Amino acid sequence: MKSKLCELYVIKYIIMMFILSATLLYMYYKGNIDTRAIVLCVAAVFIMEILLDLFSEKYRSGSENSQRDEVGVVKGFLHKTAGMRNELKVKNEELKALRDISEIITSTFEVKIITEYIYEIFNKFAGCDRYLIAFADKCSEQLIFKYEFGTIILNETGDFVDQESIVAKCYESKRTLIALNSFIKSRNTAGDKIAIPLSVSGETVGVIFIESGSAYSFEKLNISFLENLAVYAAISIKNAELFNNLYEQKQEIEALYEETTAVNEELNSYINQLNKTKEELKSKNDELIAYYNEIHTAYLQTVTALSNSIEAKDAYTRGHCQRVMEISCELGKRLGMSESEIEDLRYVAILHDIGKIGVPARILNKQGKLTDDEYNDIKKHPLIAYNILKDVEFIKGGLDGILQHHERYDGKGYPYGIKGEGICKLGRILCIADAFDAMTSDRPYRKAMSMREAVSEIERCKGSQFDPYIASEFIQLSKQII
Ligand SMILES: [Fe+2]
Ligand SMILES: [Fe+2]
Structure with a gap:
């Protein structure tokens, strides 16, 4: 804008100088420089200056207005950019959390480590001071709190979940439930609660529960991000369970194999012993048969001798x-x-x-x-x-x-x-x-x-x-x- 104003002033002075010079040259060649010509020349210059000033004034005022508008736009743009930068920062942090949890999933099968890490992420993004994970018990099919973290610990691990609680309702409905500014009996004050289902392939294995003693503190939470975390958590917990089950089965199979090997060796020992006894019995049997045959022959000889005694008579x-x-x-x-x-x-x-x-x-x-x-x-x-x-x-x-x-x-x-x-x-x-x-x-x-x-x-x-x-x-x- 400033460059355009400069250009106008330069043009004005060039024109004035041109008119003045042309008038003076004309009079010089005519040789009749008189007072009328000089007055006319000066008047023309002033008229031109006035016109140019008027034009430049109009131009200047329009430019200033436009300049003010542009400053507003720039300020708005800068403000928006700052907001976007913050949003981008949050998104980056969320992405980093998801990437980190992916690494956790692939690096450990310890459910406790996984749940503890997820708690740290939840705490970072939600600022919760109580965090519990409940799983469905395979025998009773009831929800039981398995893990409890946070600055407030009420030792609820191992307890059955109250059927009327937000946790039980979340498990039944398989949906995230949020209760803002809700009365919390254990705190005797109002606070926020969120229950997020742990679901894998349509199967709900448990519920993540977070709580804050400050009302509306969860109001602006990115729930879909927390749900994504819960999905990762569910997958990692399920994987860990599968691995642990497989590991236990492997241990059982190995124990069974060792037991079977021991029994097999014992059986082989018995079989060898039986074979030996069988050989001994066979030998004894052969001896008995030989003895029986001897007796039998002796009987027959005795009987034949008796028979011969009749025939002798x-x-x-x-x-x-x-x-x-x-x-x-x-x-x-x-x-x-x-x-x-x-x-x-x-x-x-x-x-x-x-x-x-x-x-x-x-x-x-x-x-x-x-x-x-x-x-x-x-x-x-x-x-x-x-x-x-x-x-x-x-x-x-x-x-x-x-x-x-x-x-x-x-x-x-x-x-x-x-x-x-x-x-x-x-x-x-x-x-x-x-x-x-x-x-x-x-x-x-x-x-x-x-x-x-x-x-x-x-x-x-x-x-x-x-x-x-x-x-x-x-x-x-x-x-x-x-
Ligand atoms: Fe006879
Ligand atoms: Fe007879």
Whole structure:
């Protein structure tokens, strides 16, 4: 503006000088410089000056007004710039806080450290003197204060949150709740309270609560910034929880692994011990089997010796007991008897006629027909055998077979006339084997039948003298031999 005024003055003086010089030169060349010309010239200069002054005055006043307006604009601009600078400073601080909390999230999994840091930021921006964080308890699903910071500590950590409080309502509504100039019972005065939900992916895990004893102190707070802080806090707390859970699980798994390894080693030790015991038992078992076989052989030899003693007395029955034993055992196998039953059958078969020891040799070897008394003596041999053997332990299982080997299926046998299934199984088997061998052996009073004839006789007497089923099995067995 000043430069424009200067320009006007310069122009004015140039014009005045130009008019004056032109007038004087004109008169000089004409040679008639007179008073009228000088007066005219001076008047023209003054008129020009007046005009120019008027013009410059107008210009000057307009410029000053404009200058005042511009100063106002500049002042306003400067004021606005100062406000923007302050706002920018606050924004920078907020950004720095968010950046710092991001670093905290990635640098620690200690929930206490995270919450304490968030408190410091809240305190910096909100100026709160009480700060609490409540989390939902997983078991009771109720809110419990977990952390408490600030210049006023009421030791509420571990307490359940009052259902009517702003904290509980914030948790239920999942929204930030603000109470300005609200009565605070613990302070007995009015103050401000804010409850901000800690939410991650739509899940609310807790609430941040801040309090100030000064009413309307939270009025101008940037709530969205605090909510952003709360989101960061929720994420970091959730991450820390996840990490801690994983860490605990890892510890449990390691402990379990160690325990399992110890148990495994113990089991291996037991297994080795069991294997050793098993080997020892097998060895003992082998010894017992060998011992049993020795005893068994000794029994059989003893029994065979007894059997031979009968045959030494009765020349016509030589080899009879051995053959009856072999036939009985083959028949027993065909009938599906167990090893143990076959074993009993073997002993009773070879000893079935041992009772003939008590029958006089003259009766046993008599060439002619026996008298009734003599036959009655013969019929006593099953009972005599029973009495001889009744106290021998290894014979007890089949002793009835010896006693009943002359009983008939129709009840007409001796010594007791038992019939049918009343006769023990060994007795019914011995009856057939004994009769077959007797029929196929020479006797003092007759010649031996052929095997086919003897089988036919067994067939004929099936159901009367012999058990029909066992007799049928015997006949089937005989077909493999004859
Ligand atoms: Fe007999
Ligand atoms: Fe016999």
